[in-house]
Amino acid sequence: MRKPHQLIDTHAHLDDDVFGHDLGPLLERAHRGGVRSILVPGTTASSSALAVSLARQWPQLYAAVGIQPNYGRESTTEDWQHIVALARSSEVRAVGETGLDAHWNYTPMHIQRDLLDKHMRLSQELDLPLIVHMRDCSAETVTLLRAARERGPLRGVMHSFTGDVATARQCLELGFFISFSGIITFKKSHLLREVAQQLPAERILVETDSPYLAPHPHRGHRPNEPAMLIHTAQCLADTRGVRWEELAAQTTANARRLFQFE
Numbered sequence: 001m002r003k004p005h006q007l008i009d010t011h012a013h014l015d016d017d018v019f020g021h022d023l024g025p026l027l028e029r030a031h032r033g034g035v036r037s038i039l040v041p042g043t044t045a046s047s048s049a050l051a052v053s054l055a056r057q058w059p060q061l062y063a064a065v066g067i068q069p070n071y072g073r074e075s076t077t078e079d080w081q082h083i084v085a086l087a088r089s090s091e092v093r094a095v096g097e098t099g100l101d102a103h104w105n106y107t108p109m110h111i112q113r114d115l116l117d118k119h120m121r122l123s124q125e126l127d128l129p130l131i132v133h134m135r136d137c138s139a140e141t142v143t144l145l146r147a148a149r150e151r152g153p154l155r156g157v158m159h160s161f162t163g164d165v166a167t168a169r170q171c172l173e174l175g176f177f178i179s180f181s182g183i184i185t186f187k188k189s190h191l192l193r194e195v196a197q198q199l200p201a202e203r204i205l206v207e208t209d210s211p212y213l214a215p216h217p218h219r220g221h222r223p224n225e226p227a228m229l230i231h232t233a234q235c236l237a238d239t240r241g242v243r244w245e246e247l248a249a250q251t252t253a254n255a256r257r258l259f260q261f262e
Contacts, residue, residue, distance in 0.1 A: 007233055007248050008255040009038045009226040010179055011159050011207035015050040018211045018223045027058060030226035036060060037261050038226050041097045041131055043068035045079035048086050055091035062261065064094035064131050072107035072115045080118060087126055093259040095123040096131025097159060103136045120148040129258050130156030138167045145174050160209050165195050172203055177258055179205035182215030185235040193239045201250050206232050
């Protein structure tokens with residue numbers, strides 16, 4: 001498999017303990033795989049602070065800060081205040097990971113809705129893109145995003161998208177990008193590949209969601225890491241019937257435009 005000229009991993013949890021304290025070898029493997037920049041999203045106040053710290057240490061890393069819905073029950077008022085303060089750091093290029101998750105029963109839905117609203121308002125206040133996690137609650141998520149859009153500009157990305165074509169089009173209408181993870185490479189993901197075929201090229205992103213969701217042929221292996229993004233990009237290029245150099249160039253341009261990467 002040839003290497004693309006450049007890729008951007010728009011979602012990798014490099015703050016995860018599985019990666020240890022020295023990211024040097026991992027980032028070198030990513031570089032050899034064509035990955036030039038990586039966005040590290042927070043899931044809690046502490047992981048968001050670590051994401052910012054990593055971005056200060058490594059020039060190819062950028063941070064996003066937020067409280068992922070499955071951690072909402074544990075979050076405090078002080079945690080949110082910390083997120084708000086961190087969001088003003090120069091290394092931060094997005095708010096999130098936020099959203100709704102009806103699959104797991106970790107956080108009551110009213111807490112998830114409240115946190116999503118706070119993230120959307122912060123995103124709008126600071127003019128930063130929003131990173132949205134959406135699992136088994138597409139209709140409600142879109143409804144809340146639409147309500148936020150009515151009070152002002154809103155932009156962002158639907159992270160590791162697994163919805164249908166109708167949902168994808170609604171998200172596009174709201175100004176969001178659609179990001180594909182290793183899930184698109186899975187044998188049973190033919191419906192998701194059909195979605196990918198129908199999206200405008202200028203609104204597609206790629207991600208690993210490291211350390212989760214390793215793409216084929218590494219499915220089931222942990223940890224997934226940014227170097228494996230090459231497989232997702234190749235699958236997406238094949239699905240859309242374009243050269244993968246073209247796919248890499250387009251998704252990189254898209255990521256730079258949304259997240260204001262250098």
